[in-house]
Every structure is written in structure tokens, then in C-alpha cells.
Amino acid sequence: MNAESFFxxxxxxxxxxxxxxxxxxxxxxxxxxxxxxxxxxQLVPSKELKEAVAQLxxxxxxxxxxxxxxxxxxxxxxxxxxxxxxxxxxAKVEELLITAGAxxxxxxxxxxxxxxxxxxxxxxxxxxxxxxxxxxxxxQIITVPIDKNGLHTEHLxxxxxxxxxxGLTMPSFLYTIPTFHNPTGTTMSEDRRGHVLELxxxxxxxxxxxxxxxxxxxxxNPNTLKSMDTKDRVLYVGSLSKVVAxxxxxxxxxxTVKFIHAxxxxxxxxxxxxxxxxxxxxxxxxxxxSRLQTLSKNYKEKCQVMxxxxxxxxxxxxEWFVPGGGYFVWVxxxxxxxxxxxxxxxxxGVSFLPGKYFFLDQTEGIEYLRLSxxxxxxxxxxxxxxxxxxxxxxxxx
Amino acid sequence: MNAESFFxxxxxxxxxxxxxxxxxxxxxxxxxxxxxxxxxxQLVPSKELKEAVAQLxxxxxxxxxxxxxxxxxxxxxxxxxxxxxxxxxxAKVEELLITAGAxxxxxxxxxxxxxxxxxxxxxxxxxxxxxxxxxxxxxQIITVPIDKNGLHTEHLxxxxxxxxxxGLTMPSFLYTIPTFHNPTGTTMSEDRRGHVLELxxxxxxxxxxxxxxxxxxxxxNPNTLKSMDTKDRVLYVGSLSKVVAxxxxxxxxxxTVKFIHAxxxxxxxxxxxxxxxxxxxxxxxxxxxSRLQTLSKNYKEKCQVMxxxxxxxxxxxxEWFVPGGGYFVWVxxxxxxxxxxxxxxxxxGVSFLPGKYFFLDQTEGIEYLRLSxxxxxxxxxxxxxxxxxxxxxxxxx
Numbered sequence: 001m002n003a004e005s006f007f008x009x010x011x012x013x014x015x016x017x018x019x020x021x022x023x024x025x026x027x028x029x030x031x032x033x034x035x036x037x038x039x040x041x042q043l044v045p046s047k048e049l050k051e052a053v054a055q056l057x058x059x060x061x062x063x064x065x066x067x068x069x070x071x072x073x074x075x076x077x078x079x080x081x082x083x084x085x086x087x088x089x090x091a092k093v094e095e096l097l098i099t100a101g102a103x104x105x106x107x108x109x110x111x112x113x114x115x116x117x118x119x120x121x122x123x124x125x126x127x128x129x130x131x132x133x134x135x136x137x138x139x140q141i142i143t144v145p146i147d148k149n150g151l152h153t154e155h156l157x158x159x160x161x162x163x164x165x166x167g168l169t170m171p172s173f174l175y176t177i178p179t180f181h182n183p184t185g186t187t188m189s190e191d192r193r194g195h196v197l198e199l200x201x202x203x204x205x206x207x208x209x210x211x212x213x214x215x216x217x218x219x220x221n222p223n224t225l226k227s228m229d230t231k232d233r234v235l236y237v238g239s240l241s242k243v244v245a246x247x248x249x250x251x252x253x254x255x256t257v258k259f260i261h262a263x264x265x266x267x268x269x270x271x272x273x274x275x276x277x278x279x280x281x282x283x284x285x286x287x288x289x290s291r292l293q294t295l296s297k298n299y300k301e302k303c304q305v306m307x308x309x310x311x312x313x314x315x316x317x318x319e320w321f322v323p324g325g326g327y328f329v330w331v332x333x334x335x336x337x338x339x340x341x342x343x344x345x346x347x348x349g350v351s352f353l354p355g356k357y358f359f360l361d362q363t364e365g366i367e368y369l370r371l372s373x374x375x376x377x378x379x380x381x382x383x384x385x386x387x388x389x390x391x392x393x394x395x396x397x
Numbered sequence: 398m399n400a401e402s403f404f405x406x407x408x409x410x411x412x413x414x415x416x417x418x419x420x421x422x423x424x425x426x427x428x429x430x431x432x433x434x435x436x437x438x439q440l441v442p443s444k445e446l447k448e449a450v451a452q453l454x455x456x457x458x459x460x461x462x463x464x465x466x467x468x469x470x471x472x473x474x475x476x477x478x479x480x481x482x483x484x485x486x487x488a489k490v491e492e493l494l495i496t497a498g499a500x501x502x503x504x505x506x507x508x509x510x511x512x513x514x515x516x517x518x519x520x521x522x523x524x525x526x527x528x529x530x531x532x533x534x535x536x537q538i539i540t541v542p543i544d545k546n547g548l549h550t551e552h553l554x555x556x557x558x559x560x561x562x563x564g565l566t567m568p569s570f571l572y573t574i575p576t577f578h579n580p581t582g583t584t585m586s587e588d589r590r591g592h593v594l595e596l597x598x599x600x601x602x603x604x605x606x607x608x609x610x611x612x613x614x615x616x617x618n619p620n621t622l623k624s625m626d627t628k629d630r631v632l633y634v635g636s637l638s639k640v641v642a643x644x645x646x647x648x649x650x651x652x653t654v655k656f657i658h659a660x661x662x663x664x665x666x667x668x669x670x671x672x673x674x675x676x677x678x679x680x681x682x683x684x685x686x687s688r689l690q691t692l693s694k695n696y697k698e699k700c701q702v703m704x705x706x707x708x709x710x711x712x713x714x715x716e717w718f719v720p721g722g723g724y725f726v727w728v729x730x731x732x733x734x735x736x737x738x739x740x741x742x743x744x745x746g747v748s749f750l751p752g753k754y755f756f757l758d759q760t761e762g763i764e765y766l767r768l769s770x771x772x773x774x775x776x777x778x779x780x781x782x783x784x785x786x787x788x789x790x791x792x793x794x
């Protein structure tokens with residue numbers, strides 16, 4: 001039996017990719033982990049979650065363990081609704097869909113807006129999981145570069161004008177992480193945010209705003225595209241992964257009722273009552289503003305330790321963006337193949353993610369790497385960058 | 398802005414459906430619930446889950462709250478692997494994918510095998526959620542009737558032969574719930590199981606076996622299609638929803654490595670570490686065989702109470718299948734529109750699901766209804782059927 005004969009044409013691509021998960025470096029357990037986009041272990045509220053589960057099941061018994069029935073499912077949605085409001089994105093309940101993290105939101109949006117003839121625009125570099133998602137549905141992915149002010153909207157405008165002039169298919173949507181970007185740590189300037197929305201209106205495309213890091217600013221959090229959007233152009237994806245715990249898989253989409261309705265019909269993993277009700281209980285007992293302040297302080301300090309260490313231990317021609325928040329520092333090491341470097345780095349006891357995984361054309365990422373300051377403590381970060389400096393020096397000799 | 402202009406052609410259908418969830422009757426809280434496909438409240442291990450979470454977080458701290466890292470993710474998969482082996486379906490780890498319930502498994506399979514030109518065969522009636530899933534991807538759904546011995550394979554054979562002769566597109570797969578079927582409670586006979594597999598080989602289609610109820614036999618559990626499959630024709634979907642708790646959203650797909658690999662690339666909600674590790678911990682502490690015996694005894698007794706009450710309180714021309722396991726009794730009430738009946742029944746204080754929701758052509762289901770004996774206790778079932786009998790009598794006058 002020939003398995004491939006069963007697949008519709010546009011699915012065959014999936015069969016020719018690498019095995020799942022192959023890109024994740026198999027990091028030795030005692031290595032310093034600078035590759036993980038994980039929250040700091042001591043900031044993950046595991047004790048509070050244990051208490052939340054106990055409270056939830058004491059109060060509701062079997063309710064959160066059925067398909068529906070726990071009143072806390074609605075409470076979680078209401079919490080998200082209020083949070084969106086606080087952040088300048090007033091929402092009706094019907095404009096929200098709770099998802100299994102931001103990833104499921106992105107995937108659902110790709111599913112309803114992309115077919116194999118559709119065009120999608122992404123930042124370059126961009127979140128690898130999003131790239132994989134879009135590649136499941138279309139081969140027509142267009143990349144627009146990022147600089148220290150985020151997505152280069154003049155490039156975007158030029159590309160759009162050219163496509164229109166030649167008569168090419170125009171994009172269905174632009175996927176962007178405007179704030180504390182993964183992997184570059186950059187933030188789109190206010191001007192460019194306005195420009196993106198103007199272009200969306202002019203060329204009739206939607207904007208998929210991934211705001212997973214949006215509340216993790218070191219000093220402040222910029223206005224979201226969604227909060228500036230007066231034309232219903234923005235589909236907003238939020239997540240509690242980076243501010244509470246990724247393992248709970250709680251995210252959401254905020255969009256017009258019509259879009260939410262369509263997304264719902266394609267979301268066939270149903271509600272996740274236990275996870276959602278547990279999160280609702282945790283949030284009832286959490287001072288979220290204070291939590292964000294704690295996270296911000298921790299990540300700001302660790303980011304500074306990393307930046308100082310990079311200055312001290314990396315060669316002079318190394319470059320990086322200074323992040324205003326989030327989890328990551330994006331480093332360019334001219335003349336170095338970072339995938340090869342990783343092998344040496346792991347032997348030395350430190351990990352990072354090679355830049356290639358964040359590019360559609362992976363050759364563009366050879367000299368880049370992503371470092372995360374979120375997971376390790378200050379001592380770990382300092383030692384990790386020392387080790388990184390050592391293997392970089394060796395590789396240059 | 399015209400929302401619909403953004404949707405690829407084959408997605409537009411989703412916009413014209415009813416709002417999500419509209420089919421679920423809004424059942425008064427004090428009504429006797431015979432509509433729910435829910436496990437019995439006292440058999441949902443909420444106390445054990447509370448203990449499992451406490452143990453998990455005490456032992457692993459933040460590990461199950463990150464994206465990956467909890468060793469119990471692998472343990473859950475190993476539990477499933479061993480369980481499949483016990484049931485005559487030896488599996489390699491690479492042949493398994495943990496999903497968010499059976500529904501996500503069915504949806505993933507639909508996504509990789511169906512495009513808008515694809516043909517899928519379903520039983521009639523069938524699981525409503527599966528029908529919705531297939532309708533998201535194709536308009537070409539063919540139904541084959543069910544009788545007391547399950548899917549009528551002679552009908553299937555005739556349909557396949559005719560399609561082949563006329564030169565119509567042949568089916569990509571058959572979706573079947575061979576054991577303790579939802580909604581009819583029927584079980585496919587051994588002969589027909591063999592026939593299905595022969596037809597799959599002869600006409601080159603796959604079989605999607607939904608075995609959500611497969612271990613809930615009152616006396617024994619028939620061999621699965623997967624266990625009889627020597628040609629890698631069967632994609633098996635299992636679930637812990639009906640035997641542990643649906644709110645945990647744990648199911649799995651068992652198929653060839655190539656298919657699992659493709660499914661994985663489309664499963665973009667990522668792992669659910671907290672739910673999976675919690676379930677693994679619960680299962681470590683559970684005598685599963687003994688649990689199944691307890692469930693079987695409970696549901697068998699309650700089913701008998703329901704059947705006896707139906708005999709006593711329904712009109713003589715009412716018909717039903719006698720289930721050998723599972724959750725449901727499927728009732729035919731000649732001359733009665735069960736959707737209209739539901740309004741009266743809810744006023745009387747009892748709920749059921751009108752049959753129409755389980756049919757592609759909903760007019761075929763007018764005289765049918767699905768009763769569940771899983772959720773209520775014996776007293777509730779008895780009272781519920783008394784009430785049902787009363788409203789049926791009234792509607793006939």
C-alpha cells in the first residue's frame with residue numbers, strides 16, 4: 001500500500017519534511033539552557049496551580065471533568081475579556097475564542113484563511129512554529145525584513161505595490177509579532193504600526209497580530225495593533241504561556257464575531273474544561289498586575305546580565321538588538337555557521353537556537369542565533385555567555 | 398469590509414451554518430439529563446485527580462508546566478502503547494499520537510486525507526461531531542445505513558461497486574464506530590468487520606475506527622477492526638473520555654508511522670503537558686482493569702433499568718436496539734417529531750437528544766431520539782423514562 005496516494009496534493013509536502021521535532025537540539029541535562037523559550041522555573045506558579053486544582057475540584061467536584069459544565073469556563077473568558085479591555089482592546093464575549101495557546105489560534109486562522117493559492121506575508125525572521133503552520137497550507141509565503149524598529153513597512157509597501165502592478169495574487173494576511181518579537185526581541189515603532197494598518201486597508205488584507213510577549217515590557221508595553229485598529233483588520237492572538245505557564249495551553253483569539261464563529265467550527269478539539277477551569281481558579285487568586293511586575297523585573301535584570309556578558313565575551317564584530325521586553329536576544333556572529341557552533345557549544349555545556357530555523361530560506365539565518373534570558377538565573381546566564389564566548393573564539397581560530 | 402471575501406471557497410460553508418453549539422438543548426438545571434454523553438458523576442475520579450495533580454507537582458515542580466520536559470508525557474504514551482497491546486493492537490511508540498480527545502484525532506485525519514474533491518463514507522446515523530468535522534472539508538459525504546449488527550456492509554459493497562462502475566471518485570476513507578456505536582448502541586458483527594476490511598482492500602480506501610466506547614462492554618468487548626487489520630488499512634482513534642474523564646481531553650491515534658508523522662505536522666496545538674502528565678500520574682495510581690469492571694457493572698445495570706422502563710412506559714410501536722455496552726439507547730417513535738417532543742420533555746423535566754442531529758439528511762432522524770444511561774443514577778433513569786412516556790402519550794393524543 002502506497003501511503004502517499006491517499007493524501008490530497010497540498011498535503012504531500014508534510015510527508016517530505018524532517019521528522020517532527022528534529023530541529024530541537026537534544027540538550028544535555030546539565031547544560032545551561034539558553035535555547036528554551038521557557039519562563040523562569042521559579043516564576044511558574046506550580047504551588048498556586050496545585051492549590052487551584054484542589055480548590056476547583058473541592059468546589060465543583062466532577063463539573064470541570066465533563067465536556068462542559070464548569071462555570072469557570074465562562075469566568076476564564078470573562079477574565080480575558082476584561083484583560084483585553086484594560087489593554088485598550090474592548091471585546092464582547094462573542095469576539096473571543098479560547099484556544100490551546102497562541103499556536104492553535106494561529107493554526108485556526110491559517111486554516112480558515114489559507115488555501116494552496118493563498119499568499120501570506122511574514123516577518124523575516126519569524127516564529128518557527130508559525131512558519132511551519134503556514135507551510136502546511138500554502139507555498140506562497142512572502143518574507144519582509146525586520147530591523148531594530150520591527151517590520152520594515154517600506155519594504156512591505158514596495159512589495160505590495162509591485163504585486164498589484166504585475167497583477168499577482170495579493171496577500172490574505174500579514175503575520176506579525178509587533179511587540180518583543182520572537183526571535184529578534186525588537187518592537188515595531190508606533191509609526192510603522194500605523195503604516196501597517198494603512199497598508200492593510202489600502203491593499204485589503206488582514207493582520208494577524210501575535211502578542212504572546214506583549215505584556216512583558218521592561219519599562220512599558222506599546223499599544224497593540226488591535227487597539228489602533230478602527231477597520232476590523234486585525235485578528236489578535238494572545239496567550240498565557242509566557243506570563244503564567246505554557247504547559248497549561250491557554251491562549252485566545254480576539255476578532256470579529258463572524259471570524260470567531262468560523263474559527264469555532266474548525267476548532268474540533270472541543271473545550272479543555274479542566275485546563276481552562278484550573279486557569280480560571282488560579283487567576284481568581286492572582287494579583288495579575290503584581291505578577292507582571294515581578295516577571296518584568298526578573299526578565300529585565302537577566303536581560304541586562306546577558307547584554308553585559310555579550311559585550312564582554314563575544315568578538316567585537318558580533319551584533320545584537322537591545323530588547324525592550326520579552327524573552328530573547330538575537331545575535332549575529334559574522335562568518336560563523338551557528339548550526340555548527342551549536343555542536344561545540346553543547347559539548348561546552350551551553351545551548352542556543354541556530355538562526356536558520358527562523359527563516360523561510362534557512363541559508364539567511366546561518367550567522368544568527370537566538371538566546372533566551374527567560375529560563376536561567378543570572379549566574380547561569382553569565383556562565384552560559386562565557387561558554388558561548390569560548391566556543392565562538394575557538395571556532396574563529 | 399466584506400468578511401466573506403477573505404475565505405477560500407471551500408471554507409465559506411462554515412459561515413452559513415448555525416451558530417456554534419446551537420444544537421445543544423439548553424437543559425434546565427433540575428431536569429433529568431438523558432441527553433448527555435457524560436460519564437456518571439460518581440465514577441469521574443475527581444478526588445484521585447486532585448491527588449494526582451498534587452503528587453505530580455510535588456514530584457516534578459515546574460516541569461509539566463513548560464512546553465516539554467515532564468517525563469510523564471512519555472509515560473502516558475507508553476501506557477497507551479501497552480493498552481493497545483493488551484487489546485490485540487501491538488503498537489510502536491512512533492505509531493501513536495496523543496490527541497485532545499478522539500475528536501482531535503478525527504479532525505486531524507480529516508485534515509490530512511480530505512480536500513474538497515474527496516469522498517468520505519459514514520454510518521447513518523453517526524456521531525454528530527464527526528459529521529461536522531467532515532463537512533468542514535468536503536461536501537461529498539456518503540451514508541450507509543446501520544442495523545442491529547452495525548454498519549450494513551452489503552449496502553457499502555453495492556455502493557462501492559456502483560461508484561466504480563460509473564467512474565465516480567472512490568472514497569478516501571470510511572468512518573465507523575464499530576463497537577457500542579454512538580448514537581445507536583449497536584455493535585458490528587465479526588463477519589461484517591471482516592467484510593469491511595475486505596472492501597477496504599478491494600476498493601483501496603482507509604478505515605477510520607472510532608473506538609471511544611470499545612472497552613465499555615457489559616459482558617465482553619469485541620475485537621477491534623485495528624486488531625484484525627493485516628494490511629495497514631485501519632486508522633484507530635481511542636479516548637479516555639468515556640472511561641476516565643472527558644474534561645481531561647486525552648485521546649490518541651494509532652496508525653502507521655508515515656500517517657502519524659503527517660498528523661503530527663498538522664497538530665499545532667502542541668503537547669498538553671499538564672493534562673497529559675496529570676493523566677499519566679492518575680493512571681499510575683489506577684487499577685485500570687478494576688476501573689473498567691466498575692464502569693461496566695454500573696452502566697450495564699443502568700442500561701437494564703432504562704430498557705425495562707422503556708418497555709413499560711413507551712407506546713407499543715416504539716422500537717430500540719438493545720446495546721451490548723457503551724452509553725446509549727437509540728429509540729424510534731413512529732409518527733413523532735422528536736425535536737418538537739423535546740420542548741415538552743424539557744418542560745416535564747427530562748432531556749434527550751433528537752435523532753436529527755445524527756443524520757447528514759436530518760429529515761431521516763425525525764422519529765428517532767438518543768437516550769443516555771451513563772450520567773443519571775437508576776432512580777433518575779426510571780423517573781426520566783416515566784416522564785418521557787408521559788410526554789410521548791400526550792403528543793399522541
